[in-house]
Amino acid sequence: METPQKDTSHSKDGHRTYSIRQLSKEFDVTARALRFYEDKGLISPERKGQTRLYSPRDRARLQLILRGKRLGFSLIEIHEILDLYTPKDHGAAQMRATLQKYRSQIETLKRQREDIDAAIKDMAEGCVWLEQQIHDVEAETSN
Amino acid sequence: METPQKDTSHSKDGHRTYSIRQLSKEFDVTARALRFYEDKGLISPERKGQTRLYSPRDRARLQLILRGKRLGFSLIEIHEILDLYTPKDHGAAQMRATLQKYRSQIETLKRQREDIDAAIKDMAEGCVWLEQQIHDVEAETSN
């Protein structure tokens, strides 16, 4: 009864680390997918020997990746979005360029939200109509 | 100067029709894609001989398809969504089942909207931070 599972590890830098399995289970993605994302440069976990050790920052990046996927972005697009999240600290010119990217990304997202709102509206109207139909049919069968 | 382009046609049922080119230009998709969607059962234009004639209803379906794509749904998912749009008029049991689909679809969309709102918030915060940085740098260079 006393097998205190070693379910947490720590790197020499002190922070928590996650194995590839832990992360894949937690977020319900395959280890293959995680390695694939790494291949595409979306994540770069440290290595202990040759096995991967994911830091909390890697975990956060993974969350962003998955959110991007849910929103229908390609891995390439997600890569660009992740770049916006990683602080660059360049000159004012660079920062201004980055700021533009932020804004255009916001526009993209807002357009997407309009699509969503329209779709929700459609579905909601469909609901109302259907409920009415069902109500009518029931009134009829109760005759 | 008097070549009144025959840019509109009408079917025997009276409604307007669109050629595959018109539609592809209007929505900026290739004719190949339109035929592909037809292959997958997402759209079924009439035929005049062997050429396709798209009705306004087909056009509306195409809009829904493209919206679905922008939201990251697969063609299969879009097919199911389109089914929700085509009135079935079945028994009460069927209608109740359909109602469930509407509702679960609404839930899906709402979850997606939460993702979007979160992403927008992130980007907006990034903007603010960046603007501050740029401001600081400029204040410094003006010394």
Add this chain to the structure above:
DNA sequence: CCTAATCTTTACGTTGACGTCAATGTAAAG
């Protein structure tokens, strides 16, 4: 009638995002 533009189908190619072995390494448990 000829040509050019569009339409068609058929079929194979491509890209993205992984899945699925296979062969191998390594570390903890018995």
Add this chain to the structure above:
DNA sequence: CTTTACATTGACGTCAACGTAAAGATTAGG
């Protein structure tokens, strides 16, 4: 030490969503 479990890197397979090229039918214009 051997088994068991999970890690690794290739390499090839697969599925979706089209792209692209080939070959022929149709139609408007000169």
